[in-house]
Amino acid sequence: MSSLERNPMGRWVWTDAHGVRHEQVIVVRAYPVTAPEQGVGIMDAEGHELAWFDRLDQVTQRLQEQLRAAIAEREFLPEIQRLKAVSSLVTPSVWTVDTDRGEARFMLKGEEDIRRLTGKTLIVSDVDGVQYLIRDPLALDKHSRKLLDRFM
Numbered sequence: 001m002s003s004l005e006r007n008p009m010g011r012w013v014w015t016d017a018h019g020v021r022h023e024q025v026i027v028v029r030a031y032p033v034t035a036p037e038q039g040v041g042i043m044d045a046e047g048h049e050l051a052w053f054d055r056l057d058q059v060t061q062r063l064q065e066q067l068r069a070a071i072a073e074r075e076f077l078p079e080i081q082r083l084k085a086v087s088s089l090v091t092p093s094v095w096t097v098d099t100d101r102g103e104a105r106f107m108l109k110g111e112e113d114i115r116r117l118t119g120k121t122l123i124v125s126d127v128d129g130v131q132y133l134i135r136d137p138l139a140l141d142k143h144s145r146k147l148l149d150r151f152m
Helices: 061-074 142-149
Strands: 003-006 012-015 028-031 038-043 049-055 080-086 092-101 102-108 114-116 122-125 133-134
Touching: 003 061, 028 061, 080 133, 080 142
Parallel strands: none
Antiparallel strands: 003 012, 028 038, 038 049, 080 092, 092 102, 114 122, 122 133
16 A cells, blocks of 8 residues: 655655655645646656646545645745735835735735736735735735735
C-alpha cells in the first residue's frame, strides 16, 4: 500500500505500491486556483512524477490529510476576504486587507496588477510579487466591492 509520511528530518517520503521509498518528495497541485481538489502529483527531487491523483476525494482520508499538509507547506496564496482600506483611489496605493491568513498590508503598483483568471476569480499582485486571491468579488461585502470596483 502506498503512503506519504515524514522522515525523522521532517521531509516527506513517498512509499509506492511496490514498497520502494522515495526520499525528499514534493507534492504539487496542477491547478491550485481553478481546481484545487483535482490533479495532485507527487514528484521526486529531480522533478519526476512518482504518483498522480485525479481527485483528492478519491484517496483515503489519511492520505488526503498528508497531501494537504505537504501542499500547505509549499503554497502561499492568501485569499482576500475583505478590503479594509485603500490609501488612494489611484495607483500606487497601499491596501489593508483581511485574508484567510490574517491581516495584510501591501502596495498595489498599478491596475494591471489585478488580473482576472476565470469568470470570477482575480489575482492581485503586490510590489514584492506576493499574489493574493479573490475567489468571487461579488461575494465580498459592499465596502470591499466598492473599493475594488475603483481599480477594475
